Amino acid sequence: MAEPAPFLYRQLADMLAGQIRQGLLAPGERLPSVRALCEAHAVSLSTAVQTYLSLEQEGWVEARPRAGYFVRVRPRGAECEPAMSRPQMVAREIAVAHLALDVVKEARRPGVVNLGAAWADPRLLPLKALAREHAELARHKPELLGVYEISAGYPELRRQVARHLQRAGCRCAPDEIIITNGCMEALALSLRAVAKSGDTIAIESPTFYGVLQAIEAAGMKALELPTHPRDGVDLDSLEQALKRRRLAACLLIPSFNNPLGSCIPLAHRERLARLLASADVPLIEDDVFGDISFQWPRLPAVKSFDRAGNVLLCSSFSKTLGPGCRLGYVAAGRYADRVEHGKLLANIATAGLPQAALANYLARGTYDRVAHRASRAYYRRSEQLRHWLLECMPAGTRVTQPQGGVVLWVELPSHVDGVALHDAALQQQLSITPGVIFSPHADYRHHLRISYGLVDDAEMQGAVRKLGVLAHDLASRRSS
Numbered sequence: 001m002a003e004p005a006p007f008l009y010r011q012l013a014d015m016l017a018g019q020i021r022q023g024l025l026a027p028g029e030r031l032p033s034v035r036a037l038c039e040a041h042a043v044s045l046s047t048a049v050q051t052y053l054s055l056e057q058e059g060w061v062e063a064r065p066r067a068g069y070f071v072r073v074r075p076r077g078a079e080c081e082p083a084m085s086r087p088q089m090v091a092r093e094i095a096v097a098h099l100a101l102d103v104v105k106e107a108r109r110p111g112v113v114n115l116g117a118a119w120a121d122p123r124l125l126p127l128k129a130l131a132r133e134h135a136e137l138a139r140h141k142p143e144l145l146g147v148y149e150i151s152a153g154y155p156e157l158r159r160q161v162a163r164h165l166q167r168a169g170c171r172c173a174p175d176e177i178i179i180t181n182g183c184m185e186a187l188a189l190s191l192r193a194v195a196k197s198g199d200t201i202a203i204e205s206p207t208f209y210g211v212l213q214a215i216e217a218a219g220m221k222a223l224e225l226p227t228h229p230r231d232g233v234d235l236d237s238l239e240q241a242l243k244r245r246r247l248a249a250c251l252l253i254p255s256f257n258n259p260l261g262s263c264i265p266l267a268h269r270e271r272l273a274r275l276l277a278s279a280d281v282p283l284i285e286d287d288v289f290g291d292i293s294f295q296w297p298r299l300p301a302v303k304s305f306d307r308a309g310n311v312l313l314c315s316s317f318s319k320t321l322g323p324g325c326r327l328g329y330v331a332a333g334r335y336a337d338r339v340e341h342g343k344l345l346a347n348i349a350t351a352g353l354p355q356a357a358l359a360n361y362l363a364r365g366t367y368d369r370v371a372h373r374a375s376r377a378y379y380r381r382s383e384q385l386r387h388w389l390l391e392c393m394p395a396g397t398r399v400t401q402p403q404g405g406v407v408l409w410v411e412l413p414s415h416v417d418g419v420a421l422h423d424a425a426l427q428q429q430l431s432i433t434p435g436v437i438f439s440p441h442a443d444y445r446h447h448l449r450i451s452y453g454l455v456d457d458a459e460m461q462g463a464v465r466k467l468g469v470l471a472h473d474l475a476s477r478r479s480s
């Protein structure tokens with residue numbers, strides 16, 4: 001599905017909107033005059049005017065007569081967002097893994113419109129190019145199938161990943177990179193490299209159920225931290241937690257938390273890296289959505305501020321190139337030897353041929369174009385989805401405004417049960433994910449995660465209308 005190149009004014013508007021989201025342009029700050037914008041970006045007067053008109057229409061900026069354009073004090077849509085989460089902040093064992101498994105299985109039923117899975121749209125993945133690389137190697141290098149690959153991974157892929165990570169601002173040596181079976185294995189190996197059974201891991205609330213399952217499987221406990229729907233984890237709460245109790249590690253999704261879509265702002269990233277390094281608590285940074293960013297180029301990863309080898313950056317190519325390759329990695333800093341050993345014990349090594357194929361693909365240098373095109377498509381879908389949800393769902397519904405990734409988080413009015421809505425939707429061949437599986441003890445009863453990864457605009461509108469009817473029906477049954 002070829003996406004047309006965006007107009008110049010659109011590119012400029014997206015760039016400025018990104019700077020506003022990240023706080024690089026502060027609320028109330030005056031923007032450059034139209035003329036200054038023309039000069040700074042070598043664009044025509046009409047492009048500059050169109051840029052500001054679009055930003056105004058979208059609610060990012062406001063025009064003040066005879067004074068120019070200013071960043072709006074309350075960002076657009078902030079009044080429709082959920083508040084910061086307020087978990088209990090006690091270390092707890094996890095008991096949702098079985099529930100998560102059921103939900104994921106149901107969502108795969110054939111014929112279901114899938115607003116449930118946080119998957120990339122195959123139409124936006126370079127599948128033919130990847131298939132060509134695999135076929136080429138299968139024909140000319142079948143010997144790759146005749147040996148075990150080394151545990152740390154195919155050397156050329158480790159080198160390509162080290163280069164790849166430069167776009168996230170990270171300078172990693174290939175030696176610290178271990179290739180894994182997707183990001184999920186990267187997370188599991190990292191947890192076991194830095195902590196043991198019974199230890200406590202600090203996480204965002206809500207967080208990806210896969211993170212909860214990995215912590216549960218390792219016999220560890222989770223301490224949930226308050227998390228803001230836009231800015232991610234609350235660093236003051238983390239600082240307090242570090243003073244009060246022994247944390248073995250912190251496992252966060254700074255770039256587009258699943259399910260919130262939140263993004264830790266640039267200034268907080270440095271503080272986060274410093275805070276954890278000085279407490280000697282490793283950070284497992286899940287960056288699987290980092291390159292599906294609505295601000296382009298993407299923000300530097302927290303790891304880029306790490307000077308102590310304290311951050312284990314976990315990611316994969318599942319969201320940008322192809323989840324079926326099952327290729328991910330950990331840039332493990334000073335824990336590289338332990339992660340490599342864990343990999344050897346877990347399954348010896350990741351298959352060599354797909355690693356070699358991916359290395360060849362990355363060497364061609366088309367990754368940025370593919371990831372940027374997909375990010376733009378997801379941005380448009382996220383805006384559409386949010387609009388329709390606010391229009392179709394019962395009054396009082398709140399929706400996050402993702403800054404990247406493929407999911408958003410919905411807070412329903414307190415008389416609408418998210419699990420009941422999930423069940424009713426599934427009966428109508430529509431899958432959504434109930435909020436209960438995003439916390440250790442099924443806390444988010446009135447929440448949903450909705451994905452815009454797999455459905456295009458046309459499918460989405462019909463699906464949200466249907467969901468709205470079901471939600472109104474549940475709401476009226478509760479109040480009658």
Ligand SMILES: Cc1ncc(COP(=O)(O)O)c(C=O)c1O
Pocket residue numbers: 118119181182183184185208210253258286288315316317318323327328
């Ligand atoms: C936040 C997060 N981390 C990790 C993963 C797992 O990624 P992979 O498919 O590469 O194992 C997912 C999958 O959806 C995810 O949403």
